[in-house]
Amino acid sequence: MEKTIAIIRGDGIGPEIMAQALAVLDVVANKFGHTFRYEEAPMGGNAIDAFGVPLPESSLKTCLASDSALLSAIGGPKWDTIDPAIRPEKGLLALRAGMGLYANLRPSKLIPQLKEASPLRADIVERGIDFMVVRELIGGAYFGEHKTYQRNGEEAASDVMAYSQHEIERIVRVGFDTAMKRSKRLCSVDKANVLDSSKLWRKIVNRIAEEYPEVEVRHMYVDNCSMQIVRDPSQFDVIVTENLFGDILSDEASQITGSIGMIPSSALGEGTRGLYEPIHGSAPDIAGQDLANPIGMILAAAMMLRYSLGMPAEADAIETAVNKTLESGLRTGDIMEPGKTKVGCAAMGQAIAAAV
Template sequence: MEKTIAVIRGDGIGPEIVNEAIKVLNRIAAKYGHTFRYVEVDMGGAAIDKWGEPLPAAMLERCLAADSVLLGAVGGPKWDGLPGDQRPEKGLLALRAGMGLYANNRPAKLWPQLAAASPLKPEIVQQGIDFVVVRELIGGVYFGSHTTSQENGEAKATDVMSYSEHEVERIGRIAFETARKRRKKVASVDKANVLDTSRLWRRVMHRLAEEYPDVAYSDVLVDNAAMQIVKDPSQFDVLVTENMFGDILSDEASMITGSIGMIPSSSLGEGSRGLYEPIHGSAPDIAGQDKANPIGTILSAAMLLKYSFDLDAEAAAIEAAVGAALDAGLRTGDMLAPGCKPVRCSEMGSAIADFL
């Protein structure tokens, strides 16, 4: 197989963790006889410094011309003083919109080797943590109009949250199809007791549920969902929700798994092209020090192989190699535990590549 991967190294630790993911991808290519070509793309703070904007049109075109996109991380305090529409994160929003990526799938899986690192009680952890948050990505309040005006001598800010029926339906189908490949349970998260958008969301989801009689369906209010994720995460298989709720709940879900550095994600739309990235930030405090955990990015590369290229065996090989590295007691600083061997970012990437 010959594929082109657009690579966005980004800011902070982004270049370091992407280097390790590429190291693993190159080992996969050599082992299985594939050819992966990499096209460099500037986005975020790096693009602002070089081009004066977070996502130049030419960079978006490179992503659209590639077979898929691998991203490190964007943002940092260096650019915090910029106007909102010029900040690094706007590049990410523009990329998602430009690629038509409306579904963010974020696994929340506790690796057994890291069970002791979970902040939850052992009796809760023993029940297992393995669910997916399916988040609608290009609608809702993040993409609505935002205005600030003066009324009666004071500032008033308004952010508009809106959803149309087709936006809810397409993300709902992603959730049900994902559940069919897992444990066949979908929990739809909304705030239907307050919000009109949630009431529309719930009506569409109920209609979809009738098309998937083999999938158990339930409604969960977002505040209850936040509580249940820490009280009994084993009850969940696939959680589907709108943009802002998903942003919050997926971060909560990632923290109960022991290390945010372990969690990959995929952003998908129509067709096979996707955007794959770890969920953590750019960690500018440790940038350039070879201290970052590259596993989230390496597992994101595994998701890329599986979902965009249909290379299931290769993706499974990467996951097995990560498990072997953890079994060997190798740990970066964010997940170091007594009796384990501390390794640097580059050492962890090399070890996983070697286990392949």
């Protein structure tokens, strides 16, 4: 098979970890007889420096013309003080909207070799951590009206969290469909005791639940969910929620697995084309020092193969190679533990590629 992949190398450690992911993909292509064509799509701080905007129109066109897109990480202190309208994060929001990517799937799964790295008590970890957060991605407060104004002689601000029926329906169906492929348990997270948008959310979840009689459904307020994730993560299979809540909960869910550097995520829309990335930031403090953990980026590439490119065996090969490499005792600095061998970003990537 021949597939075109848009490559967003990003900022900070982004180019380093992307290089390792592409090296692994090249090995996969050679092993399984595929051809992967990489098309560069600058975005983020580097695009601001080169083009004056965080997402050039040409980059969006490249992503739309590709079979899928692979993103490392964007942003950094260099661009923190520029006009908010053109900060790196605006490029990411525009890319999601431009590609119609409304569903973010972020797994929280403990890799057995790293169970000692989890901040949770051993007895909690032993119960198991393996669930998926399905987050709505292009609605809610992040995409609502933002306004700063004067009120009663002082500065005030407001952000509108708005959702329409169809926006809720489509992400809720992704949640149910995901649950059907797993253990058929869905937890819908809202704040229906306070927010009208959450009351509509809950109403729609209950209606769609009638179409999925095999799925066990429960509702949970977001504050309770944040507590339950650290109290007993084994109770969750699929969590579906709106944009702001999902942003916070998915970061919490990733950290209980031991390292934010290990977790991939996907952003999907109506078709198979998606945007795949690790969940961590650009870590400018360690950029260019061969200290970054490339595993989240490599697993994002595996996720892309599975969900967008229709290559489950190839995805399995990468995931198995990651497990074998960790089993051999290799560790980057963020997941280092006594008795293991510390390696840099390039060496970890090379080891995983060799294991494939």
